Amino acid sequence: MISVYNADIAKHAFRVYNREPEAAMKTWVLPLLAAAVALYAFQAMPRCTAIEPDTGKAGDAISAKGEYLDKKYVSEVYLTTGTKDTKVTISEQTESEIKFKIPQIAAGRYHLSVLTANKASMIEQPVVLTVE
Numbered sequence: 001m002i003s004v005y006n007a008d009i010a011k012h013a014f015r016v017y018n019r020e021p022e023a024a025m026k027t028w029v030l031p032l033l034a035a036a037v038a039l040y041a042f043q044a045m046p047r048c049t050a051i052e053p054d055t056g057k058a059g060d061a062i063s064a065k066g067e068y069l070d071k072k073y074v075s076e077v078y079l080t081t082g083t084k085d086t087k088v089t090i091s092e093q094t095e096s097e098i099k100f101k102i103p104q105i106a107a108g109r110y111h112l113s114v115l116t117a118n119k120a121s122m123i124e125q126p127v128v129l130t131v132e
Helices: 021-041
Strands: 003-009 012-018 047-052 061-067 074-080 085-088 090-093 097-101 108-116 122-131
Touching: 047 108, 047 122, 061 122, 074 090, 074 097, 074 122
Parallel strands: none
Antiparallel strands: 003 012, 047 061, 061 097, 074 085, 074 108, 090 097, 108 122
């Protein structure tokens, strides 16, 4: 039910509509909720853009560079073959760089994966480290 109130202010007539709660939900609350969910989905995510050097052997120091790599976003780093993940020990961590040493692993090509700080997602990065 919509109630209408007519008023005359400064000789200008207008109507005030009193909508029912269901209409208000459809008009304002649901779109705002959808916008909040969309913004949450686009929060900053860790992203590696380079790994230096891109070839090394066990014990060598490696630097992964990118954005959103600090402890606020990344809790752990792994070298992965796609079927087996090997955790690395982080020696330094800033927003734009993570430094670690190559652990004792078999020779081969490994992608870098990061575990998000809330431990909700393991994100495989588009950088490759070749272990000799």
